[in-house]
């Protein structure tokens with residue numbers, strides 16, 4: 591197989607944006623982090639100069655990255671993150687770079703201006719792990735594989751299946767492991 595890339599989204603997959611937004615806005619943030627109005631983005635932006643620098647690492651993110659990094663002959667591992675499209679958040683790009691250099695210094699980061707631009711980075715068979723359904727669908731349309739992140743455990747299992755099938759060239763069957 592040709593070498594391909596496993597791309598990880600940052601917010602909602604590796605960086606806990608929703609937790610921080612919930613703290614600032616005092617309301618539940620939906621899974622894809624989209625129920626934030628322009629007015630609420632302004633509140634977030636006024637409350638901190640370094641939103642993205644101070645996000646917690648998501649539960650399981652280190653394990654996912656470590657697992658994806660076990661196959662350096664077959665897969666590169668990179669972050670692929672977009673800037674918020676509704677609002678120009680202070681220091682967003684620099685803070686994302688710093689966050690990665692602190693928390694995952696070995697993993698390169700690509701920042702795109704909006705989430706719909708992520709699929710421009712997709713080469714056939716590249717894998718994307720992202721919490722937004724439309725971003726995953728765009729990726730698949732470009733010939734990639736996408737895992738829509740819901741939980742860390744499910745994502746790890748699906749990534750395991752994908753890697754297994756790619757490396758061995760046969761369908762993953764749970765019974766292979768009995």
Ligand SMILES: [Mg+2]
Pocket residue numbers: 599600601602603720721722
């Ligand atoms: Mg995301």
